[in-house]
Structure formats: structure tokens, C-alpha cells
Amino acid sequence: MxxxxxxxxxxxxxxxxxLVNGSFYAVLSLGLAIIFGMLHVxxxxxxxxxxxxxxxxxxxxxxxxLNYWVMLLLAPVVVGVFGIVLERLFLRRIYKLDYLYxxxxxxxxxxxxxxxxxxxxxxxxxPYGPAPISGVTDLGFLIIxxxxxxxxxxxLTACVLTWYGIERTRLGGYLRAAxxxxxxxETFGINVPVLISLTFGFxxxxxxxxxxxxxxxxxVSALTGQTMIVIVFAVVVIGGMGSIAGTIVTGVxxxxxxxxxxxxxxxxxxxxxxxxxxxxxxxRPNGLFGGKE
Amino acid sequence: MNTTSQPPxxxxxxxxxxxxxSHILQGVDFEVHSGEVVTLLGRNGSGRTTTLKALLGLTxxxxxxxxxxxxxVISLDTYRIARLGVGYCPxxxxxxxxxxxxxxxxLPPLHRGKAPGxxxxxxxxxFPNLEERKRSxxxxxxxxxxxxxxxxxxxxxGSRLLLLDEISEGLAPVIVQTxxxxxxxxxxxxxxxxxxxQNFHFSSALxxxxxxxxxxxxxxxxxxxxxxxxxxxxxxxxxx
Numbered sequence: 464m465x466x467x468x469x470x471x472x473x474x475x476x477x478x479x480x481x482l483v484n485g486s487f488y489a490v491l492s493l494g495l496a497i498i499f500g501m502l503h504v505x506x507x508x509x510x511x512x513x514x515x516x517x518x519x520x521x522x523x524x525x526x527x528x529l530n531y532w533v534m535l536l537l538a539p540v541v542v543g544v545f546g547i548v549l550e551r552l553f554l555r556r557i558y559k560l561d562y563l564y565x566x567x568x569x570x571x572x573x574x575x576x577x578x579x580x581x582x583x584x585x586x587x588x589x590p591y592g593p594a595p596i597s598g599v600t601d602l603g604f605l606i607i608x609x610x611x612x613x614x615x616x617x618x619l620t621a622c623v624l625t626w627y628g629i630e631r632t633r634l635g636g637y638l639r640a641a642x643x644x645x646x647x648x649e650t651f652g653i654n655v656p657v658l659i660s661l662t663f664g665f666x667x668x669x670x671x672x673x674x675x676x677x678x679x680x681x682x683v684s685a686l687t688g689q690t691m692i693v694i695v696f697a698v699v700v701i702g703g704m705g706s707i708a709g710t711i712v713t714g715v716x717x718x719x720x721x722x723x724x725x726x727x728x729x730x731x732x733x734x735x736x737x738x739x740x741x742x743x744x745x746x747r748p749n750g751l752f753g754g755k756e
Numbered sequence: 757m758n759t760t761s762q763p764p765x766x767x768x769x770x771x772x773x774x775x776x777x778s779h780i781l782q783g784v785d786f787e788v789h790s791g792e793v794v795t796l797l798g799r800n801g802s803g804r805t806t807t808l809k810a811l812l813g814l815t816x817x818x819x820x821x822x823x824x825x826x827x828x829v830i831s832l833d834t835y836r837i838a839r840l841g842v843g844y845c846p847x848x849x850x851x852x853x854x855x856x857x858x859x860x861x862x863l864p865p866l867h868r869g870k871a872p873g874x875x876x877x878x879x880x881x882x883f884p885n886l887e888e889r890k891r892s893x894x895x896x897x898x899x900x901x902x903x904x905x906x907x908x909x910x911x912x913x914g915s916r917l918l919l920l921d922e923i924s925e926g927l928a929p930v931i932v933q934t935x936x937x938x939x940x941x942x943x944x945x946x947x948x949x950x951x952x953x954q955n956f957h958f959s960s961a962l963x964x965x966x967x968x969x970x971x972x973x974x975x976x977x978x979x980x981x982x983x984x985x986x987x988x989x990x991x992x993x994x995x996x
Contacts, residue, residue, distance in 0.1 A: 636862075640852045640854075640855060640863055643853065647850040649833075649834040650812055650814070650834055650842075650844040651863065651864035651865065651910075652835050652838035652864070652865060652867060652913070653835055653864075653865065654833075655835065
């Protein structure tokens with residue numbers, strides 16, 4: 464059966480890839496949005512943190528014989544701690560300045576991180592080897608590798624848990640309140656500077672988690688994060704900063720849009736995001752789910 | 757009311773504070789004793805709000821001495837000062853729009869190692885409106901309800917010193933009366949309260965002492981029963 468001239472099997476396969484990419488976009492943009500809400504820093508290092516997660520997962524396997532599942536837990540912790548160190552050493556000093564300084568600082572940090580990784584590992588992609596979950600599942604309309612199903616499930620679980628943590632727990636309440644008015648939250652006896660460090664650490668840990676998930680299906684290299692960060696910025700701009708759920712939905716939806724474009728008009732597939740971004744900004748300058756800020 | 761044996765709950769000496777280059781407080785001195793209600797009065801820009809903020813370390817820079825419950829806090833971080841048992845209700849009320857009324861109320865953590873404050877039941881008895889509006893988003897409440905919420909929020913934590921900035925401002929008389937009753941009840945329960953007020957009648961009915969500020973200093977201290985003899989001076993100190 465054809466759908467607009469494309470075999471449905473091929474369409475479904477692309478949509479599945481779109482869903483996988485969309486899951487990555489969702490996890491990454493979620494971290495980015497949380498960090499921006501709390502720190503008011505547009506975190507350019509997010510792509511590099513994603514790359515570090517993927518690279519750590521690869522390095523853990525080949526140098527330390529730590530398997531995928533260990534690294535899935537360990538890499539986010541390592542990257543999260545690294546993020547907290549960066550926040551304490553550098554980011555903390557620029558909160559009072561214009562947004563632009565945060566962008567410049569994190570861009571600089573990104574170049575340093577990528578440069579170091581590049582000089583150690585080179586720029587050629589590192590093949591991960593066989594995916595940790597093998598086999599395929601026949602969904603009737605589509606045959607899909609089990610690992611990709613796992614990626615989708617794990618990403619969405621991470622998103623839902625993050626949403627729950629922010630919207631339904633006490634710590635999340637502090638976070639939401641501190642996003643609105645950090646000084647006042649501090650007058651309640653809450654250690655806001657530590658809350659800010661933890662937020663940044665958690666945000667980049669999410670990126671690293673996505674990186675580990677991506678390692679077996681993408682070539683890991685020093686530049687892995689660069690393509691990702693540009694797309695994820697577009698996702699965050701399109702979704703707006705207003706809502707956690709909105710960010711997740713936007714991420715997944717844009718993965719699907721990208722996949723559909725790949726099927727019907729491949730030359731536009733790498734720019735369709737930005738076309739959507741321009742259109743959304745024309746109609747809703749604060750993004751689809753954006754608040755008033 | 758003054759108990760000389762105990763150290764004052766709050767002792768401020770030579771407090772100076774800055775916002776950027778602006779030197780707002782130019783040497784503020786006063787004490788508040790346990791169980792007292794004291795009001796800072798003065799014109800706009802005389803430094804009353806800044807005094808409250810400087811006590812909590814919310815100004816850009818500050819110097820001098822602030823002793824809370826006998827402990828020097830001039831170089832402590834805001835959250836550490838708060839944990840000594842200070843509750844702050846800002847002029848803009850600071851109700852969080854992403855939290856419901858009840859979440860706002862439950863947000864401030866209870867101070868560890870301090871006697872507990874009011875229970876939720878007691879808070880709701882004091883401000884029945886808040887119980888009815890439990891699930892509403894914080895900023896969907898009326899101005900009066902938001903003010904009650906901002907005050908109620910700091911009563912649960914075990915804070916013994918309350919810093920309340922302009923709680924009667926812009927509210928209907930019936931709400932101002934409710935807030936006045938609440939202050940009286942809190943005073944009976946032994947809370948120590950420092951008010952910043954524009955509403956002279958509201959505050960003089962509630963306070964043990966009135967401190968008048970001008971140009972970042974305290975220029976006069978009066979008891980409420982001295983007011984009648986000083987009407988002219990009071991009017992001069994408060995009129996624009």
C-alpha cells in the first residue's frame with residue numbers, strides 16, 4: 464500500500480527513526496529548558512555533554528570493560544558531577560550579567576571540551592559494536608530493532624520521571640518556585656545556590672543519558688554534539704520555555720516532522736526544523752507552549 | 757514587655773546597605789525584643805523596605821552589625837539567616853504562579869531544631885479563605901487572599917521573628933481588619949513582629965513602638981500613647 468506515493472512500510476520505518484530522534488530531542492531539550500529556567504543560561508555545552516555521555520559509554524566498554532547498562536547509570540553521574548564543577552567554577556560568576564554572556568561562556572566551554580576530546584580520540588566516529596539489545600520485533604506493519612524500541616521507552620520514561628519530579632515532588636516545588644523568584648525562596652531557608660548547582664548537574668546528566676542511549680546507533684565522535692545542539696535549540700525555541708510537558712511533546716513531534724520530510728522531500732529534511740521555527744516565531748513569539756517571559 | 761535578661765531578638769547597629777552605587781541605609785540602629793510588635797514608618801524612599809531586606813542579606817552590599825537571637829548574621833547567606841527562625845513577607849507578596857495556593861502554603865520548609873509554628877489547621881482557622889482556594893493557582897487569588905497567603909506561608913515554619921512589608925497596602929478595609937486580627941493573635945502567641953507600614957492607623961493600633969525613618973536612618977522612636985502629644989511632628993515626618 465502506498466501513502467502519497469511512498470510504500471507504507473518505508474514510511475513507517477522513517478517514522479520510527481523519527482520517533483527515536485524525537486526521543487533524543489525531547490530528553491535534550493528538557494534538560495536545556497530546566498537549566499534555562501533556573502540559571503537563565505542558554506547552555507551551549509548541552510551537545511558536548513550528550514557527546515561525553517556517548518563517548519564515556521564507548522570508552523567504558525573498550526577500556527574498562529564496563530558494559531552498556533553500567534555506563535547507562537555511570538555516565539550521567541560522571542557528567543552530572545562534571546557539570547556541577549563547571550557551574551561552581553564558571554557559570555556562577557555570570558548570573559547577574561546579560562544572557563549573552565552565558566551563551567558565550569558555555570560556547571567557549573564547549574569548544575574546550577570538544578577540542579580536548581578531539582585531540583585524544585580524533586574526529587572519526589567510533590563504532591560502538593553490536594547493540595546491547597539484539598533482535599527485532601515484528602509489529603505487523605513494521606519490523607523494528609528491539610534496541611530502538613528500548614531507546615524510545617527509556618527516553619520517554621526519563622522524560623516522564625523528570626516531569627513527575629518537577630511537578631509533583633517537594634524538591635520540584637522548590638525548583639519551580641526558585642525559577643520564579645530565587646531570592647524569596649532563599650528567605651524560606653532553602654539553599655538556592657546548591658539547588659542551582661543540582662539543577663545544572665541534573666540537566667547535563669539527562670543529556671549524557673541520551674548520549675549513552677545514542678551511542679550504539681550513532682557514530683560517536685567529538686563532533687556528535689554539534690549537530691544535535693543546533694537542532695535542540697530549535698526545538699526549545701519552537702516549544703517555548705513555559706511547560707515541561709510542552710517541551711517533551713515538541714521534541715518528539717519535531718523528530719516525526721523531520722522524518723516525514725526525509726520521506727517526501729529529502730533535500731529539505733535538515734532545514735525543516737528551522738522553517739518550522741521561523742513560522743512558529745512569526746505566529747507565537749514565545750513558542751508553542753511559551754509563557755509570558 | 758522588655759525583658760532585659762534575654763538578649764533582644766533583633767539588635768541592629770550601624771547598619772548600612774547599598775544597591776549598586778546607591779547608599780540607601782546610612783547607619784540604622786534599633787532593637788526588637790521578644791514578643792514585641794515594632795513598626796518602621798516613614799516616607800517612600802526613606803529606607804524601610806531596604807532595612808528588612810538588609811536584615812536578610814537581600815541587598816547588594818551591607819555593613820554594620822545585625823544580631824538575631826544573639827547571633828551575628830551580617831556576613832551570613834540569606835538561607836542561613838532564615839534558618840535561625842526569621843520569616844519574611846515581601847511587599848510584592850511573592851506568590852508563585854506555578855504553584856497552587858496549598859503548594860505555596862506548604863513550600864517553606866519547617867526550620868529544623870525549632871519549635872514548630874502553626875499547624876495547617878490553625879493557619880486555615882486564621883485565614884478561612886485560603887482553605888476554600890486550596891487548589892487555585894497562587895496568582896488566581898485576589899489581592900487580599902494573596903496577602904493572607906504570603907503571611908500564612910511563614911507561620912508554619914517555626915519562625916519566631918516575622919518581617920512583614922506593607923501587608924495592608926492597597927487592600928479593602930475588611931481584609932485589612934482580618935490581617936490586623938491575625939497580627940494581634942500572633943502577638944498573643946508570642947511572635948516577634950517587625951512591620952513596615954504606610955498605613956499609620958493600622959500600625960499604631962497594633963504596635964508597641966513606632967520607629968520613624970528618614971534618609972536611611974531612624975530619626976525618632978515613639979510609643980503609641982505618645983502619638984497624641986506629637987501629632988504635628990508625626991505628620992511632618994510622614995507627609996510628602
